[in-house]
């Protein structure tokens with residue numbers, strides 16, 4: 137096991153602080169500091185920004201980020217049992233780790249990180265990971281407060297984020313992510329890398345903001361993709377009927393074929409549909 141920082145092995149930290157994993161908090165810990173170092177390094181330069189980490193747990197990724205040179209890590213953890221272990225890391229790296237006890241879904245990430253350049257890196261709790269991602273990629277202000285996201289998800293979720301039209305995984309998440317970001321899967325993580333091991337393979341996904349996404353009304357895009365992928369086997373002229381009685385005219389005005397199916401429509405097509413829908417609603 138790697139020795140990256142002179143702190144005790146994570147297994148000892150977990151035993152010392154009684155951090156038996158809780159399923160309700162999505163706790164699957166990464167104890168191999170070689171692996172967490174690989175993830176930390178894939179987050180990009182760490183010395184020119186603040187890193188926001190959600191769910192540091194016993195601190196495997198936190199330690200790797202700090203050992204790799206992170207100037208400042210702000211870590212939000214819901215489980216108060218982890219705080220003493222995180223305090224030990226904070227003492228080891230004076231002034232570089234700020235731990236906030238709380239629910240990342242309820243906290244304002246901009247206020248937490250205090251402006252300036254931010255990268256987000258996290259082994260996300262599976263039960264809130266997708267919602268956090270959606271929050272980060274649908275901020276009102278664009279470009280957003282973050283300059284990259286390096287996130288661990290269940291592999292199936294990672295595939296839904298990076299999916300291209302025509303694939304089985306292509307859906308609402310891929311359209312949102314494809315509209316505002318460039319994304320890719322960096323590598324997979326075997327369930328055995330985690331304690332306790334989850335049932336499925338995980339993947340590290342890296343996203344950077346698209347500096348100039350097509351102009352689009354977010355709520356219209358969400359309604360269009362919900363309707364279109366809610367009935368993904370149907371032609372658009374049928375699946376979009378729930379939104380407007382004249383779905384066919386809407387689709388044609390967006391420059392698309394009423395007989396196309398949701399999974400054949402690229403991101404630009406969905407943006408055109410959303411904008412057409414917005415103008416129909418405004419009439």
Ligand code: SAM
Pocket residue numbers: 161162163164165166167190191192193194195196197198212213214215218238239240241258259260261262264
């Ligand atoms: N980063 C650690 C690692 O890689 O070993 C732990 C990752 S574990 C998959 C997810 C962590 O997120 C847990 O420590 C859990 O307590 C924390 N967590 C769960 N829900 C949270 C929430 N809503 N806000 C902040 N942290 C949360």
